[in-house]
Amino acid sequence: MRRRELWPGYSTYTAWQTLLSSTKRQSKDHQVMGELYGSQMSNRFTELMEDIQRMYKKVRGENRCASVWEVGEVCVMCERV
Numbered sequence: 001m002r003r004r005e006l007w008p009g010y011s012t013y014t015a016w017q018t019l020l021s022s023t024k025r026q027s028k029d030h031q032v033m034g035e036l037y038g039s040q041m042s043n044r045f046t047e048l049m050e051d052i053q054r055m056y057k058k059v060r061g062e063n064r065c066a067s068v069w070e071v072g073e074v075c076v077m078c079e080r081v
Contacts, residue, residue, distance in 0.1 A: 007013045
């Protein structure tokens with residue numbers, strides 16, 4: 001009988017097999033999360049950035065400040081007091 005055939009009888013073998021299967025499962029989970037964040041989330045953030053830029057340009061074009069400031073403070077967006 002070969003030594004390799006006896007491996008499943010050892011507790012360390014079972015522990016290593018459990019660790020290996022857990023690592024493989026985590027790897028697959030990380031791959032799915034990477035694809036999700038890499039495509040869908042980045043696309044959504046790009047849309048949000050474009051919307052914010054469009055709103056800023058509209059407010060800036062109307063010569064209005066988009067923020068409420070205390071008297072005497074300078075608005076960073078439009079540089080008005």
